[in-house]
Amino acid sequence: MIPILTAQQIRDADQYTIGHEPITSINLMERASRAFVRKFSTLVPGGSRIMIFCGTGNNGGDGLVIARVLIQQAHDVSIFVVGSMERATEDFKVNFERLSVLTGIHQVANEDQIPNIPGNAVVIDGLFGSGLSRPVSGLFANVIDQINKSGAEVYAIDISSGLYPDQPLSEGAVVEATHTISFQTPKLIFFLPEMRKYVGQWHVVDIGLDEPFIQSCETDAFFTQAxxxxxxxxxxxxxxxxxxxxxxxxxxxxxxxxxxxxxxxxxxxxxxxxxxxxxxxxxxxxxxxxxxxxxxxxxxxxxxxxxxxxxxxxxxxxxxxxxxxxxxxxxxxxxxxxxxxxxxxxxxxxxxxxxxxxxxxxxxxxxxxxxxxxxxxxxxxxxxxxxxxxxxxxxxxxxxxxxxxxxxxxxxxxxxxxxxxxxxxxxxxxxxxxxxxxxxxxxxxxxxxxxxxxxxxxxxxxxxxxxxxxxxxxxxxxxxxxxxxxxxxxxxxxxxxx
Ligand SMILES: NC(=O)C1=CN([C@@H]2O[C@H](COP(=O)(O)OP(=O)(O)OC[C@H]3O[C@@H](n4cnc5c(N)ncnc54)[C@H](O)[C@@H]3O)[C@@H](O)[C@H]2O)[C@@H](O)CC1
Ligand SMILES: [K+]
Missing domain, CATH: 3.40.1190.20 (Ribokinase)
Known part of the structure; x- marks a missing residue:
């Protein structure tokens, strides 16, 4: 059986793996993002126009790595970073530098800079992941609104932005994903009918977090396996x-x-x-x-x-x-x-x-x-x-x-x-x-x-x-x-x- 972890337990599993494998957090981000791309490539037809929206946390950092890998694979990718660079995580900053060498990155600092999203585009949502700490409002909510209205296919990185892995729906804006490609273990919300509209079809990819640690986490919810x-x-x-x-x-x-x-x-x-x-x-x-x-x-x-x-x-x-x-x-x-x-x-x-x-x-x-x-x-x-x-x-x-x-x-x-x-x-x-x-x-x-x-x-x-x-x-x-x-x-x- 697969234990279903809380947001805190997921963070602990990340930290444990970083300390004990050991692996640097930037390399773990690279590994997670490459696992995302492998799954993504089986779901999305070649030649699609891909638009990646990134916050400045580690979910956005994943978005930047995914952008780099997809560009290296000759995909048509545009990248939009929403929010303040001052609050960016270290791993985000490193990947921002790495990506800047390859391509231009659009900054979305106000409503006028929100791009038009064509219905035939493929959106990758890297605004927020498991680090969401409050309902999404303001500029982020406007971006999410545009994504939801566009009719484009949406692939959420780890979890749809605006959702908590283990809590009821928040008051704020939430991305309505067609697919969620999630890291390591399924989140509790994936099993709830009322979340289907936001989660879409979900997939879990192995990012090599420490399996004994995950199995040792105390939880009262599991996903049964054969x-x-x-x-x-x-x-x-x-x-x-x-x-x-x-x-x-x-x-x-x-x-x-x-x-x-x-x-x-x-x-x-x-x-x-x-x-x-x-x-x-x-x-x-x-x-x-x-x-x-x-x-x-x-x-x-x-x-x-x-x-x-x-x-x-x-x-x-x-x-x-x-x-x-x-x-x-x-x-x-x-x-x-x-x-x-x-x-x-x-x-x-x-x-x-x-x-x-x-x-x-x-x-x-x-x-x-x-x-x-x-x-x-x-x-x-x-x-x-x-x-x-x-x-x-x-x-x-x-x-x-x-x-x-x-x-x-x-x-x-x-x-x-x-x-x-x-x-x-x-x-x-x-x-x-x-x-x-x-x-x-x-x-x-x-x-x-x-x-x-x-x-x-x-x-x-x-x-x-x-x-x-x-x-x-x-x-x-x-x-x-x-x-x-x-x-x-x-x-x-x-x-x-x-
Ligand atoms: N920690 C790790 O080692 C790994 C993390 N990974 C990725 O990192 C994600 C978690 O990253 P983070 O913990 O950095 O969190 P997020 O990237 O989810 O975002 C957190 C940032 O957004 C801010 N924030 C939270 N709610 C907000 C709101 N409603 N409006 C505006 N700002 C808000 C926080 O203050 C923080 O700065 C995972 O979902 C996954 O995608 C993966 O790269 C795998 C490895
Ligand atoms: K996301």
Whole structure:
């Protein structure tokens, strides 16, 4: 996993590397900027007109190095330095001298000196990086306004000017980048939907900061990598009863599809024995669609009214397609009160929890909740910013000792200790009916196979996204539907078993 660092930790990592590699700061700037150019060159067509805007801090210093390297590669580059040269950093000054030998540098000291930016230009934003200390106003804000209005493609160096790596949006002007080429580790804001407009598509380039130092930084947020994902393993003498026995409580009249998707996903995820508790109306549907499962009928024809834990199952999962009928609410409440092992709750089970919040206290510790943003808001109330949303996620997980995933792009998986792991897999094609039901089946099956609840959740979210990515390659994002996720789960599992 990649630790997500605060602005201060990033500065510390820079300083540690300078002191211990050792490398001079000017050479580190050179290395970072060359890494930027290597990535930039893969994204931008040759022959583009490139306009680089630099502040006089080290982010601007990077801009000057990038300008020099691009000029040496025969690109058409113009450079604009905004702000006071008196406040320039030492490394900025050295690179200013080096660049001056090669080309003229425009100074922007007032509004009249802000250049016209054609829509077909490519802008490189080096005004501010991780050293931003206050909202951007005045001349800088005017320059940012021009950049944003131009319609040009914008490549931010390290981070869009005006954004803090680890804080909510400031009041001031912010560059709306199409791409951010960031140094060494992704910043927290890259994972937040409300920042997308400013961050654009992000890339991380290795600038050789000290890796053991980075790994030793204390943080409670990480970016999950494939190597972090553990899977259940089978051994020679396993039988279906030892490979995970799951009771899935799902379905109501008109929503048997949700139960079917969850059940099939569980079977594809290695569940040894699957029981499905469902209303009578679901019996034939599930017997036909999931022949691998045993179906237990509720007494009621259309909704679930009574279900109890049984000795012959390892894990309970409830939610997909159950509705919020008062009889079902009571069934869930009774089930929770009689269960002591971690269980998986999704969809309408979460809506029932929101209607009866006192049940949260009764949930077995380490249980798993898998809300989408709507269900999450019903559980914890509305939020004003994505930062507040993450705080609420941590609060829910820690207060009730739960493992919670907040689904969406970069689904945030939160452990009961409040550690956040952003998931790297998945695509917008997965925003489709039934996608969440598939996730429930995967996670419940992994849990039933003996994985620790948090590991099962993080792995399930990863595999679900990976199946979505495999499906998107083959059927495209638009055509992707939830059943496809199940078809491509084998490919996702195989990819992890390298
Ligand atoms: N420290 C290092 O060794 C490295 C730093 N690098 C680059 O350096 C950047 C950080 O550089 P700095 O710490 O110099 O900071 P910045 O270049 O982000 O800018 C800080 C300067 O801007 C001023 N400032 C901050 N907010 C302002 C505002 N709203 N309006 C006007 N002025 C404002 C500050 O007083 C300071 O003078 C990184 O993002 C990265 O691009 C890279 O070269 C890699 C190595
Ligand atoms: K920048």
């Amino acid at each position: 190597r972090d994902i553990a899977l259940p393993s089978r051994s020679t003498f396993d039988h279906k009863g030892s490979a995970g026995r799951l009771l899935l409580i799902a379905g109501s009249k008109g929503k048997m599809g949700a139960a079917t998707l969850s059940a099939r996903a569980a079977m594809r995820s290695g569940c040894g024995l699957l029981y499905i508790h469902t209303p009578c109306c679901g019996l034939n549907i599930l017997q036909v669609n999931v022949p691998e499962a045993m179906v237990i009928e509720d007494e009621h024809t259309e909704v679930i009214t009574e279900v109890m834990p049984a000795d012959n199952v390892d894990v309970l999962a409830m939610g997909p397609g159950i509705g919020t009928n008062s009889l079902t609410q009571k069934a869930l409440a009774d089930l929770i009160l009689h269960t002591s092992e971690p269980m998986v709750l999704d969809a309408d089970a979460l809506n029932i929890l929101a209607l009866n919040p006192e049940l949260l206290n009764a949930l077995p510790p380490e249980s798993i909740l898998t809300p989408h943003p709507g269900e999450f808001a019903r559980l914890v109330g509305a939020w004003r910013s994505d930062f507040e949303k993450l705080e609420k996620l941590r609060w829910l997980a820690k207060t009730y000792q739960l493992n919670v995933v907040l689904k969406g792009a970069y689904s945030a998986v939160c452990s009961s200790r409040g550690y956040l792991y952003f998931n790297p897999t998945g695509n917008p094609g997965m925003a489709t009916a039934g996608s969440g039901d598939v996730l429930t089946g995967i996670v419940a099956a992994l849990l039933a196979q003996g994985m620790a609840p948090f590991d099962a959740l993080r792995a399930g979210v990863y595999l679900h996204g990976q199946a979505g990515d495999e499906a998107a390659i083959n059927v495209g994002e638009i055509s992707l539907m939830a059943s496809d996720l199940i078809e491509y789960l084998p490919a996702a599992f195989k990819k992890l078993h390298f």
